[in-house]
Amino acid sequence: MSSVLFAGLSTIDIQYFVPGFPSSNQKVKCKPPDLLVGGPALNAAVAYAFLAGEANLLSAVGHSPFNPLIQQDLQEHAVHLIDFIVAKSTNPVLATVITSANGDRSILSHHPEDHSFFLDVQALFDQLQPELVLVDGFYPQMTLRVCEEATARNIPVVFDGGSWKPHLESLLPFFDLIICSADFRPPGCNSSGDVIRFFHQHQKSEVAISRGADSILCAGQGHICEIAVEKLKIKDSLGAGDFLHGAFCYYWLKNRNFESALRLASSFASQTCRYEGTRKCFAELKKSNSFKKKS
Secondary structure: OOOEEEEOOOEEEEEEEOOOOOOOOOOOOOOOOEEEEEOHHHHHHHHHHHHHOOEEEEEOOOEOOOHHHHHHHHHHOOEEEEEOOOOOEOOOEEEEEEEOOOOOEEEEOOOOOOOOOOOOHHHHHHHHOOOEEEEOOOOHHHHHHHHHHHHHOOOOEEEEEOOOOOOHHHHHHHOOEEEEEOOOOOOOOOOHHHHHHHHHHOOOOOEEEEEOOEEEEEEEOOEEEEEOOOOOOOOOOOOHHHHHHHHHHHHHHHHOOHHHHHHHHHHHHHHHOOOOOOOHHHHHHHHHOOOOOOO
16 A cells, blocks of 8 residues: 655543533533543544554654553554654643533643754655655644655645644645645635635645535535535544544545545544544444455
8 A cells, every 4th residue: 555654743632521511610520531642643644544554653752651652552553653752751742622422522732842853854755655745734843844855756745734823834835635624714714715715826726624514615626515524423523533634645545536535534534433532433443344454
């Protein structure tokens, strides 16, 4: 299977399940939280590895008490980690997730430190020979070097846009395939239509906006369409957007068609919402043969 390099954020997610979101000044008792490995690039890599057999992740993990948990999770899901701060002691990005009975969730998190980046990117690309690169916009120094190398080698770059960040302006020229969340708002943009026009003004023709349970807006091949999201019983939507991006990379490499890859990836991401957490879904989908891992 084709090699993909996922470059970006890794997190530790502390997830609580509650019957409903607490109101102001309310204390809610619930079962002990789940401790999960997450992050947009990392979760996308896990989804891709489930479908393709393996994936490569370039991220900042370093030394922390959570390092064994991260290493174990990636090994179990066939994700090869390239840790660009491997010798550095650091605090991981922690996210507190509150998930209600209907699958909705609220997340408290923080931006990571912008670690200096000294890795030999040319050597890394020579070793991995990626056919596609996904970046989530975190770690600006690393992202810029990865995008520059990918573009120099004519390797398409997928951009996972969760939220606008000031340094993204300088990275826009490198993005080829763009999938944003509904929360992604560049300066001066107040609607999804504004966001699509923003990217079109920057000569980006293939742009999608995921909107949770609502349809995905897809602007590609000279037209705009809506991709319906499957209506399933949702237990947990945590990670669904990340899984959409990882699955998109898999299907795009198979058919090189933006809209088709989005449709298939949307179906995959919807299925993961039938299970609690961000890893049980893969074990269940594997057992049901709904999406078979490829060699």
